[in-house]
Structure formats: structure tokens, C-alpha cells
Amino acid sequence: MAQYAMLLYYPRDRYWDTPEDAEFSAVYYALKAEAARAGVLRGGEALQPAVTATTITVADGPGGDIQLTDGPYAEAKEVLGGFFLFEFADLDEAVGWAARMPAAWRGKVEIRPLAPQRPLAPQRPPAADEP
Amino acid sequence: MTPDELLAQTVRVEGRRVLATLVRTFGDLELAQDAVQEAAISALRTWPRDGTPADPRAWLTVAARRKAYDALRRESARPAKEAAAGPPEPVPDHATEVIEMVEPDSVVRDDMLRLVFTCCHPALSREAQVALALRTLAGLEVAAIARAFLVPEATMAKRLVRARQKIARAHIPYRVPSDAELPGRLPSVLGVVYLIATEAHAPTGGEAVANADLELEAVGLARLLTELMPAEAEVLSLLALLLFTAARRPARTDGAGEPVLLADQDRRRWDGAAVAEGAARLGEAVRLSGGAAGPYQLQAHLAACHSTARTWADTDWDRIIGLYDLLLARSASPVVALNRAVAVTERDGPAAGLAALDGIDGLGRSHLWHAARGDALGALGRADEAAGELAVAAELAPTEPERRLLARRLRAMNPESG
Numbered sequence: 001m002a003q004y005a006m007l008l009y010y011p012r013d014r015y016w017d018t019p020e021d022a023e024f025s026a027v028y029y030a031l032k033a034e035a036a037r038a039g040v041l042r043g044g045e046a047l048q049p050a051v052t053a054t055t056i057t058v059a060d061g062p063g064g065d066i067q068l069t070d071g072p073y074a075e076a077k078e079v080l081g082g083f084f085l086f087e088f089a090d091l092d093e094a095v096g097w098a099a100r101m102p103a104a105w106r107g108k109v110e111i112r113p114l115a116p117q118r119p120l121a122p123q124r125p126p127a128a129d130e131p
Numbered sequence: 132m133t134p135d136e137l138l139a140q141t142v143r144v145e146g147r148r149v150l151a152t153l154v155r156t157f158g159d160l161e162l163a164q165d166a167v168q169e170a171a172i173s174a175l176r177t178w179p180r181d182g183t184p185a186d187p188r189a190w191l192t193v194a195a196r197r198k199a200y201d202a203l204r205r206e207s208a209r210p211a212k213e214a215a216a217g218p219p220e221p222v223p224d225h226a227t228e229v230i231e232m233v234e235p236d237s238v239v240r241d242d243m244l245r246l247v248f249t250c251c252h253p254a255l256s257r258e259a260q261v262a263l264a265l266r267t268l269a270g271l272e273v274a275a276i277a278r279a280f281l282v283p284e285a286t287m288a289k290r291l292v293r294a295r296q297k298i299a300r301a302h303i304p305y306r307v308p309s310d311a312e313l314p315g316r317l318p319s320v321l322g323v324v325y326l327i328a329t330e331a332h333a334p335t336g337g338e339a340v341a342n343a344d345l346e347l348e349a350v351g352l353a354r355l356l357t358e359l360m361p362a363e364a365e366v367l368s369l370l371a372l373l374l375f376t377a378a379r380r381p382a383r384t385d386g387a388g389e390p391v392l393l394a395d396q397d398r399r400r401w402d403g404a405a406v407a408e409g410a411a412r413l414g415e416a417v418r419l420s421g422g423a424a425g426p427y428q429l430q431a432h433l434a435a436c437h438s439t440a441r442t443w444a445d446t447d448w449d450r451i452i453g454l455y456d457l458l459l460a461r462s463a464s465p466v467v468a469l470n471r472a473v474a475v476t477e478r479d480g481p482a483a484g485l486a487a488l489d490g491i492d493g494l495g496r497s498h499l500w501h502a503a504r505g506d507a508l509g510a511l512g513r514a515d516e517a518a519g520e521l522a523v524a525a526e527l528a529p530t531e532p533e534r535r536l537l538a539r540r541l542r543a544m545n546p547e548s549g
């Protein structure tokens with residue numbers, strides 16, 4: 001088994017207030033519920049639009065000057081709009097789930113295996129939810 | 132083959148099967164590859180002295196397994212890694228080894244097939260797939276792969292390490308795709324072998340007209356795929372295509388090592404055995420596909436048209452144009468359209484050919500397009516324009532032998548300018 005982050009990118013900032021956003025939200029909600037039932041979900045949220053982001057850097061190492069910038073770090077073409085954490089048997093299973101996320105056809109989904117030194121407590125769903 | 136070459140060949144062919152089995156049992160390509168490499172080195176050292184064992188694969192399997200267990204023990208003996216590696220793996224006793232030795236061929240075939248799909252997994256870059264296929268499936272040394280692709284050995288070694296790390300860390304599975312997934316996954320596998328063959332046929336750098344060693348590897352990989360997937364028409368078609376192409380290699384250069392165009396090749400120098408095998412494989416592919424020809428089958432038919440024509444003039448251009456039309460119907464490719472236009476020149480004359488060439492967009496940077504225009508213009512008696520096109524083509528030619536060939540044609544056409 002391996003843990004994966006899925007980073008959902010869109011071509012524009014998402015405010016989650018258009019009809020398309022509402023449609024996407026419903027798909028994500030259903031996917032999340034299905035993943036929880038399947039016992040593969042470890043977390044996942046949508047993000048406020050990138051205009052609300054604050055980027056911070058500390059100059060000259062720990063304790064140095066804190067510099068704040070309004071907005072996301074880089075002028076990227078794609079905007080990060082949300083993320084999931086999953087636990088799957090392998091990459092093929094991850095690809096199968098990623099392909100069902102609206103970001104995959106509206107933007108893109110980046111699948112990243114988690115580094116092993118950062119264990120996330122596995123949160124198994126309640127026994128009653130298991131098939 | 133000398134006894135030494137035969138020995139090296141045996142170790143390489145059996146070594147890749149042993150590797151596939153070790154990947155299954157240990158689930159770690161890096162570990163398995165290192166273990167098989169060490170076992171192969173011992174084999175090459177001890178077999179000439181003690182004689183080749185009765186069952187070379189069993190010998191290599193036992194040796195490689197021991198090396199792998201040794202490596203795991205060394206790994207777990209390191210304090211920092213102790214927790215991660217868990218308790219040391221038990222060393223296999225003699226009974227286990229004997230069972231391992233008599234592993235049936237069908238199991239080994241499944242192991243190889245799993246490895247094929249892992250090495251050609253679409254989540255890996257094409258560069259990584261090619262490197263892995265040559266290292267893992269063909270058993271080629273890193274130095275030889277680096278030479279074939281004109282990169283430093285350290286670069287190729289790093290590329291292979293990164294690819295194996297991605298397989299391990301992203302958990303790319305060792306698994307044969309289901310029947311439902313296969314149509315989506317097979318093109319990636321065939322594409323890797325095709326790309327190796329293309330590079331062998333026209334090396335992108337250096338002086339050589341063809342890379343004969345790499346061409347043999349490509350044919351060998353295609354042959355391996357037909358052994359692993361004997362009922363896949365496109366796999367057989369790819370092998371047929373590569374055999375037809377490889378058959379021409381002896382005639383592709385003249386006495387001075389300069390390239391010779393297909394139209395001018397001495398067809399008696401083609402490898403008749405390879406052409407015959409290609410025709411047989413293509414026949415099987417046709418039978419299996421039941422009339423629904425895939426892209427490799429269409430290309431194999433095209434190659435077969437040339438391979439069975441007695442001369443360039445005898446070529447069945449009607450059939451060739453029909454096959455290009457079928458390929459174009461599958462996907463509109465300017466390069467396929469270019470080849471079709473060349474056939475139109477042969478069948479309908481240079482005016483029709485030139486019109487077809489001028490109807491293709493997006494080939495302004497292609498030396499082949501300019502050369503074909505030059506040929507058509509020359510045949511129409513428009514010598515100045517023809518010379519201009521050949522000069523542009525020579526400038527754009529991606530390889531040195533092609534550039535020299537075009538320059539030679541330009542001189543032949545326009546002797547006083549030479």
C-alpha cells in the first residue's frame with residue numbers, strides 16, 4: 001500500500017460560486033463519500049481562491065525577517081484548487097480515481113506519492129461502513 | 132559464434148528471465164537488477180573454468196537469490212535502516228532452491244510479461260521506458276545503452292536509477308493489464324520498441340547510416356514480445372515491420388559506407404531470410420486480426436510491398452497509396468502524407484506528386500519534404516528550383532550521412548556548381 005496526494009489544478013482561480021463549481025462540488029462530494037466507504041480516503045479539501053493566499057518567506061534562516069506577499073508563490077498558469085490524500089495498492093489504482101475528478105478534464109491532477117518519513121495516521125472508517 | 136560469445140549470450144538471455152522472477156519474489160527492481168548483475172559476473176568468471184551448468188537458468192537463479200539476500204542482510208545490518216528493513220530475510224534452504232529451479236516456463240513467461248508492462252508504464256517518460264526496456268528486458272549493459280543514445284554513461288545510469296526509484300516510490304505495479312486495459316497499454320509497449328528501431332535505423336547523431344547492434348536489439352525485443360503475447364496481431368506486425376526494415380541494412384550503404392536510397396538499393400543484398408520471416412509473421416497477424424488492421428500492420432504491409440517488389444519501378448504503387456490512405460484515415464500525420472505524395476509521384480508523375488506535396492502543411496522544416504519537392508521539380512525540368520530545394524534539404528538534414536547524400540544528389544544534378 002502507498003499513500004498519495006492528489007493536487008487539483010485549474011486553469012483559473014475557483015471561487016466555488018458558479019454553476020460549474022456547484023456541479024464539480026457535487027462530483028467531489030460523491031467521490032469523497034465513495035472513497036471513504038472504500039477505505040482509501042485519508043483526507044481532502046477544496047481551497048479558497050488563490051487571491052486569498054499569503055506567501056511567506058523567512059530571510060536568512062530561522063528567526064530571520066518574515067516577508068509576506070499577497071497571493072500564491074509563483075505566477076503559475078494553473079491554480080491549485082484543492083487536494084486529496086489517499087491510500088492505494090498502486091499507481092494504477094490512483095490513476096483510476098484521479099481520472100474521475102473534474103479537475104482532470106477542467107485542468108489537471110498531479111499524483112504524488114507521500115515521502116515515507118512523514119507517516120499520516122491511517123484513519124480507517126468505522127467498521128460499520130466497511131463492505 | 133565463439134564459445135565466449137555463446138556463453139555471454141546464454142548469461143544475458145537467461146539473466147533477463149531470472150531478473151523477471153526475482154522482481155516478482157523481491158518486489159524491488161533495483162535489488163533484483165544488482166543481484167542478477169552480480170550473478171552474471173560470477174557465471175562469466177566460473178563457467179569457462181568449471182563448465183557451463185546443465186541448467187544455466189537454475190544456476191543463475193540460485194546465485195542471484197543469494198546475492199539479493201546478502202544485499203538485504205547488509206541493508207538491515209545498518210543500524211539506521213534496521214527498523215525500515217524489518218527482520219533479516221531467511222536464507223533459502225536447499226529444498227526451496229530446488230523448487231525455484233524447476234519453476235515452469237509459463238511462470239517465467241508471466242514474470243517477463245509483468246516486467247514488460249512495468250518498464251513501459253505510461254507514467255514513465257518515453258526516455259525512461261526506452262532505457263529500462265534495453266537494460267531490463269534486453270539485458271543490455273548501461274554503457275552500451277548510453278553509446279546508442281549518445282549520452283554519457285553516468286547520465287544513462289542516473290536515468291535508470293531515477294526510473295527505478297519512480298517505480299518503487301510511486302508504486303508502479305508489476306502486473307499484466309487486464310483484457311479490458313490491454314488495448315490502452317499495448318501501444319506504449321510497442322511504441323518503445325518502435326522508437327528503439329527508429330533510432331537504430333537512422334541514428335540521430337554521429338556518422339553511421341544505421342546502428343546495426345541497436346537494430347538487432349529492437350528486433351530481439353519485438354521477438355520477445357511475440358513470444359510473450361503470441362495472439363496479439365499488432366505485436367506480430369511490429370516484428371514483421373522491423374524484420375523487413377532490418378533486411379535492407381546490407382544494401383543501405385555503398386562500398387564507401389555512404390547511404391543508398393531505397394530506390395537505388397541492390398535488392399539482391401537484402402537479407403532474404405529476414406524478409407521471409409517478416410512475411411510469415413505478417414501473415415499470422417493478418418489471420419489474427421480478421422481484417423481489422425492496426426497501424427503497425429498497415430506499416431508492415433507497406434514495408435512488405437517494397438520487400439517483395441523486384442525493383443523500385445516494379446513496386447505496386449496503387450497498393451502503397453491505398454495503405455497510406457488507410458493510415459491517414461486513422462490519424463492525419465504530415466509525415467505519412469509526405470510518403471504518400473512520394474508514391475503519387477511514382478504512380479501519377481511529378482506534376483501530381485508536386486501538387487500532393489504542396490497540399491501538406493507543417494513540413495517546412497522537413498528535409499524529406501524539400502528533397503521530395505526537389506525530385507518532383509527536377510523531373511518536371513525545373514532545374515533551378517529543384518537545386519534550390521535540395522540545397523535547403525541538405526541544410527535541414529538531421530544526420531551527417533543524410534546531409535552528404537543530399538549534397539551528392541545536388542552535385543549530380545548541377546555538376547558545374549559542385
